[in-house]
Amino acid sequence: MIERTLVLIKPDGILRGLVGEIIKRFEQRGLKVVGLKMVWIDKSFAKKHYAAHIEKDFYKGLEEFITSAPLVAIAIEGIHAVEYVRKIVGATEPKSAELGTIRGDFAHTSYKYSDSKGITIKNLVHASGSVEEAKKEVALWFTPTEIHTYKISQEKEIF
């Protein structure tokens, strides 16, 4: 039940100075940051991360955007972490994301708008979609030595 999942704070989150605000949303829930780094990925790495989307119409815009500035990669650990993180992040399309979620509170665009402009939807974060995907994505972004095992101070109250 204790899972690890991957969160990326994408270039829009970095350029808007939302790194602290986004990490706070996970920490305040008691989820544990076990890996953290800033990376500027190239197109070849983008293709590895977004392999499932390469054939889609929006991929070109997505690749351009994700390689346009650095991003912050975070490995998060917690009880049912994959599901909780997705809940905290909100729906992929900011227009549909509930208020109170990261995308619902800080993003503002729709599929219709981004598709009409041929750009990717700017939704601040990526979060692994399933436990299987999380395992693959954490392994793609972090080496075993970059993942840390430690106890947070409220460990007993939260876990």
Ligand code: CMP
């Ligand atoms: P993410 O959670 O990183 O996973 C795939 C990304 O592709 C998604 O967030 C969006 O940024 C982008 N995306 C998905 N669907 C569309 C779409 N219809 N138009 C533009 N971008 C999209």
